[in-house]
Amino acid sequence: MTGPGPAATGPDPAVTGPDPAGLPPDPWAALRSLTRARVALGRAGDALPTARELEFRVAHAAARDAVHAPLDPAVLRAALPGREVLEVHSAAPDRATYLQRPDLGRRLAEGTALPPTGADLAVVLADGLSPRAVHEHGPGLATALLDRLPGWSVAPLVVASQARVALGDAIGAALGVRAVVVLIGERPGLSAADSLGAYLTWDPRPGRVDAERNCVSNVRPPHGLTHEQAAATLAALLTAARELGASGVALKDEGPALPAGAG
Amino acid sequence: MTVRRATVGGHTHEFPSLVELLAKASPARSGDVLAGCAAGSAAERVAAQTVLADLPLATFLDEQVVGYDEDDVTRLVLDTHDRAAFAPVAALTVGEFRDRLLQWAAAGDEAAISALAPGLTPEMVAAVSKLMRTADLVAVGRRTRVVTALRGTLGLPGRLASRLQPNHPTDDPLGVTASVLDGLLHGCGDAVVGINPATDSPARTVELLELLDAVIRRYEIPTQSCVLAHVTTTLRALEAGAPVDLVFQSVAGTQPANRSFGVTLDLLAEARAGALELGRGTVGRNVMYFETGQGSALSAGAHLGVGGRPVDQQTLEARAYGVARHFAPLLVNTVVGFIGPEYLYDGRQVLRAGLEDHFCGKLLGLPMGVDVCYTNHAEVDGDDTDTLTLLLGAAGCTFVIAVPGADDVMLHYQSLSFTDVLTARQVLGLRPAPEFEAWLARMGLLGDDGRVRELAADAPAARELLAAARP
Incomplete structure (x- = not known):
């Protein structure tokens, strides 16, 4: 659901009058055309009209469901035929704990075993705050990215549940890779519940901070970046990170410019 | 010990x-x-x-x-x-x-x-x-009275003011104007017309300040504007001669948390002096606007007290008010549900925190308002914000924040809608700030019953205001 529709209630006849100012036929529509904000919704007494109220609830419900629908690794496996996929879980046992304890979402569940690979790169598909975003855009972006990195050795793909971005540090360290890219669902807003973010970290290990990562956000075709656009930016960042031996603020300064809104 | x-x-x-x-x-x-x-x-x-x-x-x-x-x-x-x-x-x-x-x-x-x-x-x-x-x-x-003023008087008994928050994802002037007009037509904006800019650029801040100043002067609205940029950006706007009514800054309850915001007490004093020198008030001289929120110190890793022990977030929030009151602000508000469920998990916790913050701020002498709000990963919805808003109205809250349709399209969270403010005023018998209320009456926006009328687009007042949204 996007912006509001026409106002549902009629005008107050006591305050209507002729139109010497020569306004367009529906000035409320004209006001709405100027912004995505929910302006000129009309009123039912001092509240919103039913139709406008329900539009808002539709958008909020989509965002809520995007946060709470569980990640389904089978969906991701089916969309990644021919690729080896490992599954891990963070130390947050359930969604309620995940939402309240970001520290647990950054650690692997006790007893998690991942094989050391010595590969150049690991790609993690993580639920984050929108499993729906990973379902819809994770496999497409992962495939587009790996297609652009023919010279790189790649560890098995990892699907991570109840994961924060920094869980990629623990995964990357366990796999013994030089770089990790975490594809993770972003916090849903009312206008977008399926936006994916991609975070690149060179030499991943627990304790890395956000300033040591590069981010490409708003992967959400057709409204945001396409998979191909995001993959091209990530591949360029990875190549630059390999030359520099680092990611994050240093890389952003010397590497290719990120597309607008991708920082 | x-x-x-x-x-x-x-x-x-x-x-x-x-x-x-x-x-x-x-x-x-x-x-x-x-x-x-x-x-x-x-x-x-x-x-x-x-x-x-x-x-x-x-x-x-x-x-x-x-x-x-x-x-x-x-x-x-x-x-x-x-x-x-x-x-x-x-x-x-x-x-x-x-x-x-x-x-x-x-x-x-x-x-x-x-x-x-x-x-x-x-x-x-x-x-x-x-x-x-x-x-x-x-x-x-x-029963805790705190009255402040600049071009309108806030905190009087029986009043509930509102900040009109016309945010836009790209700070587009017409987009911002559309939201400003929608809010004014709903009787909102008596506390401040305050924009969170999409970028912290000094040039953009000056443009937005001039835009809001032009609307306020065109219609002679007894309110004040604010662009909620970092205090250092506002200092540059002041140097550039921009029409700065209010200096905004987020503050927290420990020195390291304020440092993480890039703020010192000296910087706040310097900016306040600059705004006072402009003399833009008509009925008062309160020129500062602060925002706070439980959890801000912890999120900056700046929440430790004596002996390196973690201090609870509500005590740290009250300490932020200890900073704010030193600068005689016109407005202070806690942004109670913005920071996320790892700090306030659900509607019950947000409700409690909003009322605590209002109480503590008022008792410490602050003109306390609340941004009654939530994000989509918290267990909060419109029913919870209604409950908190009505309780805050009963508690004599100075002001609340309102955005078109409760949906902030720039910050991507939900606050109150303009109609939520109208409902709270109606249910609790509260009125806008007196100078602003008189302006609403002059503009033909108030009915005989004192309520904000719902206008047809061709009503004289609507026609006059909507003219500002034409390029």
Whole structure:
């Protein structure tokens, strides 16, 4: 659901009058055309009209469901035929704990075993705050990215549940890779519940901070970046990170410019 | 360091420091669990409250929560403490202080409650709030009078003001204007017309300030504008001669948290002096606007007190008010549900925090407002924000924040809608700020019953205002 529709209630006849100012036929529509904000919704007494109220609830419900629908690794496996996929879980046992304890979402569940690979790169598909975003855009972006990195050795793909971005540090360290890219669902807003973010970290290990990562956000075709656009930016960042031996603020300064809104 | 203890249900609970005592006495919330300072059981929480109730209020003048030598917020609070103002409650325990406040509130003795502010410290106020229930916070809040003014007067009895927040994802001038007009047509904007800019660029800040100033002057609206840029950006706008009504800044309750915001007390004083020099007020001289919110210190890793112990987020929030009051602000608001469920998990926690923040801010002498809001990963919805808004209206809250249709399309969170403000005013019999109310009447926006009319687009007032949205 996007912006509001026409106002549902009629005008107050006591305050209507002729139109010497020569306004367009529906000035409320004209006001709405100027912004995505929910302006000129009309009123039912001092509240919103039913139709406008329900539009808002539709958008909020989509965002809520995007946060709470569980990640389904089978969906991701089916969309990644021919690729080896490992599954891990963070130390947050359930969604309620995940939402309240970001520290647990950054650690692997006790007893998690991942094989050391010595590969150049690991790609993690993580639920984050929108499993729906990973379902819809994770496999497409992962495939587009790996297609652009023919010279790189790649560890098995990892699907991570109840994961924060920094869980990629623990995964990357366990796999013994030089770089990790975490594809993770972003916090849903009312206008977008399926936006994916991609975070690149060179030499991943627990304790890395956000300033040591590069981010490409708003992967959400057709409204945001396409998979191909995001993959091209990530591949360029990875190549630059390999030359520099680092990611994050240093890389952003010397590497290719990120597309607008991708920082 | 004094170990304090209480026996509840046959088990003795010990609290080795004031820091732990306050934390464990705090009503449950996710941020204190995350910080590792929350009570481990319901019995431990009430044991801490029992100990706290018997603690002399004056203890907070001698025993610090965050060290005096390490933290300039502590120094500011203690160095400016007014013993004469403290005298009426100096001999009381925290529990007796709660009782006294409730007695004054029941008797309608606003003068007695309101005169305490310079004599109270943030820790005293946080402590007493932890003993109070929802209705206590409302009852005392409503009898704590804080009046401020610049071009309108805020905080008078029977009034509920609003910040009109016309945010736009790209700061587009016409997009911003559309939201401003929609808010004015709903009788909102008497506290401030305040934009969160999409970027912190000084040039953009000046453009937005000029845009808002032009609308306010065109219609002679008795309100003030604000672009909520960083204080250093506003300082540059002041140097450039921009029409700055209010200097905005987010503040927190410890020196390292403020440092993480890029703020020092000197910087705030410098910006305030600059805004005062412009002399843009007509009915008052309060030129600062602060935002705060429980959890901000923890999220910056700047939440530790004496002995390296984590301080609870509600006490730290009250300390932020200790910073704000030093600068005589026109407006202060807590952004109560913005920071996320790891600090306030659900509607119950947001409700409690909003009422605590309003109570503590008012008691410390601040013109306290609340951004009643939530994100989509918190267990909060419009029913919860309705409950909090109506309770805040009953508590005499100075102002709330409203955005078109409750949907902030730039910051991607939900606050109140303009109609939520109308509903709260109608249900509770509250009115806009007096100067703004008179302007609404002059513009033909008020009906005979004092309510904001719903206008047809070709009504004279609507026609006049909507003309500002034409390129």
